[in-house]
Amino acid sequence: MEKRVNTSPWGRVTVLSAAMLLVLLISFFFFLAAGIEPFAAYKIIGEEVFLTSYGWQDLLVKMTPLMFTGLAVALAAQMRLWNIGAEGQFHMGTFALTWFVLEFDGKLPGGMLIVLMFLMAMIGGGLWGSIPGYLKARFGVNEIITSLLLNYVSIAWLDHLLFGDWRDPNTNNFPITKEFSEAAQLPTFGNTPVHAGLIIAFVFVLIIAWILWKTRLGFQIRLSGENPDAARYSGVNIRMVTILVFAASGAIAGIAGFSEVTGIHYRLQQNISIGYGYTGIIVAWLARNHPLGIILSAFFMSIVFVSAEALQIEYGLPISMVFLYQGIILFTVLGSEIFTEYRLRMTGRLVPTETGKKPHL
Amino acid sequence: MEFFIQVLVATVGMGTPLLFATLGGVISERAGVINLGMEGLMLVGALVAFVVMLNTGSYLFAVIAATIASGLVSMLHGFVCLMLRANQIASGLALTFFGAGLSGLFGDKLTGETVEPLSRIPIPVLSSIPVLGPMLFNQDILVYFSYLCVILSWLLLFKTRLGLNIRSMGEAPEVCDSLGLSVIGYRFFAVVGGGMLIGIGGAYFPLALTPFWVDGITAGRGWIAVALVIFSFWHPVKALGGAYLFGIALAMELRLQILGVEISPYYLKMLPYILTILVLTLVTIRYKRLGVQVMPAALGEVFFRGEKH
Numbered sequence: 001m002e003k004r005v006n007t008s009p010w011g012r013v014t015v016l017s018a019a020m021l022l023v024l025l026i027s028f029f030f031f032l033a034a035g036i037e038p039f040a041a042y043k044i045i046g047e048e049v050f051l052t053s054y055g056w057q058d059l060l061v062k063m064t065p066l067m068f069t070g071l072a073v074a075l076a077a078q079m080r081l082w083n084i085g086a087e088g089q090f091h092m093g094t095f096a097l098t099w100f101v102l103e104f105d106g107k108l109p110g111g112m113l114i115v116l117m118f119l120m121a122m123i124g125g126g127l128w129g130s131i132p133g134y135l136k137a138r139f140g141v142n143e144i145i146t147s148l149l150l151n152y153v154s155i156a157w158l159d160h161l162l163f164g165d166w167r168d169p170n171t172n173n174f175p176i177t178k179e180f181s182e183a184a185q186l187p188t189f190g191n192t193p194v195h196a197g198l199i200i201a202f203v204f205v206l207i208i209a210w211i212l213w214k215t216r217l218g219f220q221i222r223l224s225g226e227n228p229d230a231a232r233y234s235g236v237n238i239r240m241v242t243i244l245v246f247a248a249s250g251a252i253a254g255i256a257g258f259s260e261v262t263g264i265h266y267r268l269q270q271n272i273s274i275g276y277g278y279t280g281i282i283v284a285w286l287a288r289n290h291p292l293g294i295i296l297s298a299f300f301m302s303i304v305f306v307s308a309e310a311l312q313i314e315y316g317l318p319i320s321m322v323f324l325y326q327g328i329i330l331f332t333v334l335g336s337e338i339f340t341e342y343r344l345r346m347t348g349r350l351v352p353t354e355t356g357k358k359p360h361l
Numbered sequence: 362m363e364f365f366i367q368v369l370v371a372t373v374g375m376g377t378p379l380l381f382a383t384l385g386g387v388i389s390e391r392a393g394v395i396n397l398g399m400e401g402l403m404l405v406g407a408l409v410a411f412v413v414m415l416n417t418g419s420y421l422f423a424v425i426a427a428t429i430a431s432g433l434v435s436m437l438h439g440f441v442c443l444m445l446r447a448n449q450i451a452s453g454l455a456l457t458f459f460g461a462g463l464s465g466l467f468g469d470k471l472t473g474e475t476v477e478p479l480s481r482i483p484i485p486v487l488s489s490i491p492v493l494g495p496m497l498f499n500q501d502i503l504v505y506f507s508y509l510c511v512i513l514s515w516l517l518l519f520k521t522r523l524g525l526n527i528r529s530m531g532e533a534p535e536v537c538d539s540l541g542l543s544v545i546g547y548r549f550f551a552v553v554g555g556g557m558l559i560g561i562g563g564a565y566f567p568l569a570l571t572p573f574w575v576d577g578i579t580a581g582r583g584w585i586a587v588a589l590v591i592f593s594f595w596h597p598v599k600a601l602g603g604a605y606l607f608g609i610a611l612a613m614e615l616r617l618q619i620l621g622v623e624i625s626p627y628y629l630k631m632l633p634y635i636l637t638i639l640v641l642t643l644v645t646i647r648y649k650r651l652g653v654q655v656m657p658a659a660l661g662e663v664f665f666r667g668e669k670h
Contacts, residue, residue: 125629324462330455
C-alpha cells in the first residue's frame, strides 16, 4: 500500500457518496435507538427540506455562515494550521459589531453604519484569531488547544455582557440586546429569509481562491504548509505569515457573525451560533480545504442542520443531534479516505519507512 | 483557614476528572496516538454513568458501564486512525463531535433528573493529618481509585515490559516493527485503555461533582486535559500535580461564588481556560529552553509497515 500522489476528483466523489450512504444507514439505527420509525423520519426530512420552498430558503440561510466558517478553517489549513476557534472568532465578531452599533446606531449616515459594522466584525474576529496565531508563531504553542479554549472564553464574555450591561430592559430580562435600526440590517431577497450575506460569502470564496493561487502571499501560505523548510530557505517569514493567516481566518469567521446578526437576528442574543464555527472544521475537511469545494460542502452540512431542525420540530429531538451526525460524517469520510489517498500495490520488496511530518505540539 | 481548607478539598474533587482524563491521554500519546477526542469520551462516560446510576442505583455498575462505553467509542478512534490510517487530529475531533452529539441526543430527556452523589469515606488515621488529611484522605472512593490509577499507570509505563513496548511505539515504531512487535496492536491497546480512563473521568461529573444532568456537563474539561498531557511531560505522576493545579482554579471559581465575592461569575468561568493557555505557553517555552525531546518522537505519525508513505 502506498500513498497516492494525485488523487482523482472523481474517485473522491465516489467515495464521498458511498460514505454518505453509510451515514444514512448508521442514522437508521440511531432513529431506532431513539424510538423513531426510520423511514417516516427519512420521509419527513425529504419533504420538509427539499420539497418546500421554505426548506430550500433555509438551506441557503444556514449555508451562509457555514461558508464563512468553512473558509476560515480552510485558509488556516492551507498552511497546515488548525483553527478550531472559529466559533469564538464568530462570537468576538458579533461582540465588536454590537458594541459599535450600540454606540453609533442613528449617529451615522445610512450605508456607512453597516459597512463599519462589517469592518468591526472582521477586526473583532481577526484580533481574537491572531492570539493563537501569535502564540504559535512566537512560542510554538499548540494552536489547536489555544484556539479551542478561547471559544469558551469568548462565550463567557458575551454572556457577561448579555446578562449585564447590554441586556435590553424592555424584554422581560431575556439575555438579548435591543433590536438594531434598519440601517444595521442586510437586505433580503424579496420576502425570503435569504439575505445578502450569501452573496458576500460567494465573493469571499473567490477572494480567498484568488489570494491562494494568484498572489505571492498565497504561494507563501501554501509553500509554508507543504514544506516549511523550503519556505524558510526561500525567504518566507513564516512567523509573520502564520499570524497573518490566523488573523485573516479569524476575520472571516467574524464575518459569519456579522452575517448572522445583520442578516437574521438584527440583535445580539445567546446561542446565535448553533455550532457554526465547529461545523466549519468539517466543511473545510470535506472540501479538502479548497475554497470552491467549500460551496458544496457548506451546502451539504446545511442539509444536516435543516434536517435536524425538521426532526426537532417533528419529534422533539434536540438540535445537538447535529453534532452526532457531524461526528459520524467526519469518521466515515476519514475512514473512507484510505481508498482515495492510498492504493494497493503488489510488491515483494520492502521499502524503508520514511518518517512523516510531526505534529506541532 | 476554613476557606483555605475548603478550597483544597474542592481542588481534589475538581481535579479528579482532569486526572483520570490526563492519565488516559498520557497512555495513548506515549504509544504515539494523539487523542483530541477527550471531551467527547468524557461526555460519553458521563452520560452512560448517569443513565446506569439512575436505573440501577449502583456506583460500581455506573463506573463499569462508563468504562466499557468509552472503551468502545475509543475503538472507533483506534480503528479509523490506526487500521484505516486517517489523520489522528481529525479523527479526534470527530470523536469530540460524536460524544457531544450522543450525550446531547440521549441526555436531552434526562435534564433535571438527579442522583445521590458519592459520599466521602474518611480513611482512618490519615484523614486526621492537618490540611493534607481532609484534602487527600477524606474523599470519595473514585478519588482513591484515581490515586491507584496514577501508581498503576506509572508502574505500567515505566516498570513493565508491556509499558516499555508501549513507549517504544511512540518513539520508534519502525524499530518495534522490525523486532516483530505489532505496532497497531499495541497502539490500539493504549488508545482503548486510555479511553477507558478518560471515560471514568467523565463519569466523575454526574457521580460526584454535579449529581444532575446538564447538557455539556464536562464544560470543556476534556480540552484542558489535552493541554495537561503536554503540561505533565507525558508522565503519570506529574499529571497528578497538573490536574490539582487546575483543580485549584476551578475550586476557587466555586468557592468565591459561594462567598458572594463581587466579581462577575462569567470572569470566574473564563479563568481556567485562560490559565490553561498561559500555562501551556509557559510550558512550551520551557520545552524549548530545555532543548530535549520530551514529546514522544513518533506522536501523530501514521505507521506503515515496511512501506513508503
